[in-house]
Amino acid sequence: MPKERVGVFVCHCGRNIAGTVDVKKVAEEASKHPAVVFATDYKYMCSDPGQKLIKDAIREYKLTAVVVAACTPSMHEETFRKACSEVGLNWYKCEIANIREQCSWVHSEIDKATEKAIRIVNSTIEKVIRNEPLTPITVGIKKKCLVIGGGIAGIQAALDVADAGFEVILVEKSPTIGGRMAQLSETFPTLDCAQCILTPKMVAVARHPRIKLYTLSEVIDVEGFVGNFRVKIRKKPRYVDIDKCNICGECEKVCPVIVPNEFDRGLSYRKAIYIPFPQAVPAAYTIDPEACLGLNPVICGECIEVCDQQAINYDDKEEIIEEEVGAIIVATGYNLYPKEKIPEYGYGKYEDVIDSLQFERLLSSTGPTRGTIVRPSDGKVPKRVAFIQCVGSRDVNHLEYCSKICCMYSAKHAMMYKHLVPDGQAYIFYIDIRAAGKGYEEFIKRVQEEYGVIYIRGRVSKIYKENGQLIVQAVDTLTGEQLEVPVDLVVLAMGIVPSPDAKRLAEILKIPVDKWGFYQEVHPKLRPVESVVSGIFVCGAAQGPKDISETVAQASAAASKAIALLSKDMIYHEPIIARVNTDLCSGCGVCESICPYGAIKVINKVAEVNEVLCEGCGACAAACPVGAIQLRNFRDDQIISMIQAVLTR
Amino acid sequence: MSTNKIKITIVPGAACGGCDVSLANLGERLLEATELVDIVFWPTVADFKLEDLKNLDHIDIGIFIGSIRLEKHAEAAKILREKAKFVVAYGTCACYGGIFGLGNLSTREELLKKVYLNTPTTENPEEKIPGQKVVINGVDVTPPRLTEWNLPLNNIVTVDLYVQGCPPIEDSINHFYEVLVSYAKNRKPFEKGMMIPGAKTLCDICPRKKPEKIVIEKFRRVHEGPIDDELCFLAQGIICLGPITVAGCGASCIKANMPCRGCLGPPADIIDRAGKFISTIASLVEIEREKELSDEELMRIVQEIVDPVGTFHRFTFSSGVINKKQEDAKK
């Protein structure tokens, strides 16, 4: 290795540094380092003249490495590296010694701060002389996107990506796309019919030439890395040929099996052969293998006999499909927190205590009651309905977070109820109203002013039945009175939780979830739709509770990130990654076991690093028992010399 | 006898004798090479007078066996260094201090007190402790004093060649034999500091199967239930030092279905074997469930490992970064 020629540039930062650190002395001490050939100080290194000073020195002194002692690297590292690279120095041969944020600004004694600055600079010199010049890594991209989840988020993302000209694979676990939104009645605050605005999009998905839809399917394995994922999808048998089925419905009529209808959340029944709802996409019947008597053993074949299209095939088999994609969008949606977990609200033992999605089904014109409001226990029209908010949410014993949409949909529920039962009385029990959204506050006010819905501020303590009457035991914290409100129906605004598959999928994708199981974004503000695994994006309620408009916006955002990725011919990757010394590596597999990105594979007793998957954390380097795997520019020898420089003077 | 023979001297430090036996076994082979090698001084048996060593005028290869535990070991090592063209640290004690390094977890005085005052068979009413000055019939019969700490050879002198093993066997000793013979034949100096037989670790030659992910859910000691004789020890939660031990032994212990305890020592780049292996082992604990467990729970599981120093530094404590018991105030 040729001898390094280092230049050290100490910034005054006006008085920000020079006020506490003797910058002249720092430069002077630095110049004593055997590798340093030039050291100076300057008022503002980041200014144009400051940068010119560095560039000139690089040329004049033939510097091979530069240390700028200034502010934190997150501030101007790029500035200085750029300046250096303009005169031919490798980007990585410039390092910043942070003597402002972590030195001059936090200390007041000049002696000690100067001493510390010198040590920081010395250790940075030790590092930079050992830095390798590096160039970014490039790799090609598969121009295809996988979208997981066929709710509104997945539908929107799939359409956006497909419209941009890329192939899309849309995977949905149930027999139809549409998700939760398909179950809804009207949407707040505009009261658009959910199905009316959703079904055209579902049809668009079905017809889109670039979208390949797999229903009754789930992703079971993902390998590879950004731009080059290899995905395995398990497609379960539908037993009905979607191309042949003309949804005549004859099969359903003859099917002898009746089971609760999950689409109506148990408020109605369906057959073993069924279509979840008339507008389902794909528009075809499906057989519920758990319920069907015809599958195995064959004891019933009624549907096959009546199907003119011969669309039914009991021998349909599961398939494993493999796809290669460049980007993945995860949109697996949400579930409601189970109401059985709140025993004081009836433990699920009172039929007329229902959850919010059940109420949506009651409201829906396609629902079990065709849009009339009757209560489950006796089919009577409830005259007094209590809507209870924050059930399970904001509760340290259940879900600590706010489920965000309940204030709005409860208001909508109350309003819709008043539409349908004008003489009925609606109570909303709330802690506070969260209506921060365009038109939301106005909507709430309308519900209160125009519909006379009674808002009672106070959390319900208990729901019980006395003499056959449901009673809500509550408080009005504004009047300071305890209340016992007799009602006919209670609607619980259950908190929102991630869909049950989210965790399993997160493990397959190697993306983190938060404490509650929602997918974790890289940064909540600046990178809200990216997962830590590059090339994998998240959107919708799977990432956190949100309403439809936010979901759609986020889905489009995720799509645009995916599109931006897929539009590139090559991707560039930070070259500060792990590298294996094959002479030392004996293939113990420790690095492979602990790499959070699956970037390392041991092949023939030697570890290999996938340069694109590696994010450069260096956990492998620390774990490697023989020092065979090293993180570029954070190698053991570098850090050790830094430690020595920090401590010895 | 031909004057072209290379002259070999063997000097003992603190050792168990295993290395001598292994050298003797090598000797059986050397019988066939007696034309090449002349062992001019075998300290194991010779009168171990420093002057005798001093009086030798020419040594090609000086082999040092054992660690430094007596003052005169250190002196002998220095003389050997002066006389010999090449100094070989033979065996793990010479290379790293060996198992006696664990003695550095106590002071010399604690060691002596334990052995001579506090064992159940000892009867020592006068509290005699060897090492104190003893004069009998006017003659000083004081045995030589122990050094304060047990040390490897390279703490005293520069070492040219390391032959690891407790004792060196298989590849390790074969390689050494080849080096000796080839040096004897063509006098080509060998590469200094070279480890025998190289940098690869036991994993390289280990016949066991490794799962895709090695996960340690619970540390198991060797007596705690059956050991799968085809699966990587670490994957069974059993500490095995194979990943951090140079491969020169032919994986003999592993083939006997026992985990490696690291007697050959680590590859050259390891600064502190325990420090490094702490990193390796801890990294593997509960990798799949890290986020499900609380920090405390995770720490508790990691800390269930018994005796880190006696396991990770069984043969190398004397050559560790911190190689003696410290007396840092508690709390």
Added chain:
Amino acid sequence: MLIKISSELAKKVFEISGQNVYACYQCGKCSAGCPVVNEMDLLPNQVIHLVQIGDERVLNCKAIWICAACFTCSVRCPRDVDLAKVMEALRLLTLRKGIYKLDLRRIENVEEYPQIALIAATRKYTG
């Protein structure tokens, strides 16, 4: 009136009961479920609120003496505030000054109560 944030009162309550009243976000679930709230002059959530703002008038309210430590509020609180303990702390702030709320000599027909009632009342209403 002046609101004392992080009130001395709250600190005292914390010392005695280990309960941080600032965890309470005033949902009112305690008051909704309290079986004896009808006899109280302040709702339990109001008691907490007064402690939050450091209003010492809460020490003179009737509610804290009505509370029978039935723990209904404690088991249901979404913020895990053990209100029964807060109530006890407020009572103790008075009792520990030697001000007692019960004089058995003045209880009529004292003999008709079982021991359990008398001793319990003594424990709660005297120091």
Added chain:
Amino acid sequence: MKFLYFPGCSLKNYAKKYEDSALAVAKHFGIELIELKRWNCCGVVYSLASDSVFHCIGAVRDLIRAQEQVGETGNDKLVTLCSMCYQVLASVNHRLANDPSALETLNRFMDEEEDYLGTIEVTHFLTVLRDYVGFDKIREEVKRELADLRVAPYYGCMLVRPKEVAIDDPEEPVILEQLIESLGAYPIDYPFRTECCGSYNVVVNKEVVKTRVLRIISPLFRARADIIVTVCPLCTFNLEYGMKLASRQLHGKKIPVVYFTELLAFALGLDNVLDKTTLEIFKKYM
């Protein structure tokens, strides 16, 4: 099967019939309840002040007494009947288990006592019936047909709250219902079975008790409850006293209150341990 048994003061006078019936029932099922040789008042109400441990002393002494006698039963269990006693002893035990420094302070303070080791497990007779006798076994032993008997189980507070010491689900306990069912009787579901009776307010503020009792029993008339079963002497007193106070509002109607052990004794045919008033209540089922 033997268990150590802590009666508490009420069981020795006001609630003597609770103890008599319980001991008889236990004996019937081969359970020997060995009364602690020496015991003192548990403290009656658990002090909720966590800055002081000295309110725990009474309870801890009883736990030490139990500790001294564990050799006689071969288990660490201490059985209670009075639910107040149960809650106090169990709460103190729970606190000490989770606060070693409190335990240490107490042990140091009570220097003439042997140290309390924290190993006693406080339990309630109901739990013993469920876990060591079993409701199936009880069902087999029932001597009397009680199918027409409509029983309102009343838990009160202390057995089901706070969470840490609850013998069953704090919101939806079932243990009394299961017991009642095992006797062939019909347990009435009503909303207030775990709601407070007013407790010690009875001494200073009878109104509270009156209101509470009215509220608690109000659904029971329509539900045609024959009796209320209780687990606590104070609940029993308050329910009866409250009905007396509210006799005007109730138009003189009353629902008899018995301890669950009395109901059990009756169902098992152990009439000789029941007093006259109780037998009177059960008369029509004899």
Added chain:
Amino acid sequence: MKTIKIEPISRLEGEGQIIIILDDDGKVRDVFFEILELKGFERFCIGRPAEEMPRIVTRICGVCPWAHHMAAGKAVDAVFGRDPTPVAEKIRELAYCAHIIDSHSLHFYFLAAPDFLVSPEADKSQRNVIYLYKKHPEIVKEIVKHRHYVVKIESMIGGKSIHPVCCVPGGVSKRLTEDERKEIEEMAKELIKFSEKWLEIWEKDILSKYEDIIFSKDIYYLETYYMGLVSPKDNSLNFYDGDVRVVDQKGQEVFRFRAHEYLNYISERVEAWTYTKFPYLKPIGWKGLVDGPKSGIYRVGPLARLNVCDRISTEKAQLAYEKYIEAGGKPVHFSMFAHWARLIEMLYASERILELAQDEEITSSDVINYEGALTKFGVGVVEAPRGILFHHYETDDDGMITLANMVVPTTQNNAAICMDVKKSTEKLIINGQISEGILNRIEMAFRAYDPCLACSAHSLPGRMPLVVKVYNTRGELIKELRRE
């Protein structure tokens, strides 16, 4: 007064030296056999996991690592309350017999044989294995070949022949395969032949030739107690397990005990001039470095073993044993008989290996017993090549060592060695006149005890260079004798 220092010697606990103090008349006043080193196993084993002890304590001695491995293995069986499975016991004994041959052969063939075969009067440069090799290459090659057999058996079972690893609480780490068993069986047959051949050589060629040395009552002769293991059933020779038996100077049993009772029978004296302690029979007591029935000094090793046992369980070895008794009486007090005893033991060990290798059960996979509860205490005993060996451990509730004590053979022979050395020097140093022959004689006194490495591992140069330095009372060197 003169001081003679001889510095070579035992490496059991490190290095040793002999100091001979002559008074002004040139008479031997005192002899000190000093062990000059200490590693402190008793201290640093504390805090280690008990199950690791068999792998740690092998490093006490690289010449008889198997003895320490087995003793420790048996001690930790007891610590964990586990009886090894019958198969495990057999595998252990098999390996252990191989080790006895390994150690004895290293000692006998490479050390004693050149002495006896070439002649003690021969030029020293000829009394070594290299000379032997040049003269009779076939003999040496045969020795080497048969030594490789036992090393192979050791490695098969123990992983390594030096510092084996196979003992785990309740058994051994690895089963024996049928192929291995067959190979062992064949090797055992060869070893038996080989051992018989050497016994023949001894009886025919050596015994008669060196009668004066071997049967001398003047120098290599001590009347001490003897301690060794015998099979409980028939008092036959047993290396691996049995009762500890102590016989007196007349050959009568005086004590019999199990390993865990050893503390009642053995105590160790400490002298500040040596790192080695002096064990003695506790019930008899310490009378200083003297022999006879009043002194608790006892000997261990081949001589002792054949004195404490009543018979040998294998046919050929029993015949050889009978001849031995016939020649030496019972008990045998002649120190030099130890060489003969070694050859008999090798024959027994070879026969025993064959027996075990032909045992049907030996290839069973039931090699570890995992049942048992931690007892926290264990004493293990075996017959090391050089004599009986005790390992004693105690642990805490986690099975971590809190106490470790080892009573090793060379230590137990320490007093006897001192006495033998003194005796020989007294005989040979007359009026301060030190003849060159003394060095040989001292060396031979040592070799009889085979105190571990010092005497065994000098096979290559084949000589034991001794230096005797005679000092005056002022510590000035007045004479130096050197044998190279």
Added chain:
Amino acid sequence: MKVSNHEEFEPRIVAFLCRWCAYAGADLAGVSRLEYPPNVIPILVPCSGRVDPQYILLAFKNGADGVLIGGCHTPNDCHYVSGNYKALKRYALLKKYLEQIGINPARVRLEWISATEGQKFARVIREFTEELKKLGPLRLR
């Protein structure tokens, strides 16, 4: 060497700070001008999971009296998914090792400091410096 006097003794601390959280937190302490003792010298690492326990032993060997590792909060703050857990586990085992070799484990400290926790960073340094002053210098023998 006279160092036992508490007033005179200024402990030397090496701090390994992860780029994304602890280092950023330290920067924030600077931006917020929170003063803390100058005894600590930071070394920037990409992730607390890069910190090898060997470094800590070496730091002690080279004269450090204390070592701080600053990482991202568990469970999910780590920029590299789980590097913080690697640090945590190694730290746990290292402490046990240090205890065995007679070094007070309190000389190594692992702290989760987020980018927003400038206050916490300053507090940790203050506390750690104080604690090390109480412990006195680590004089390796």
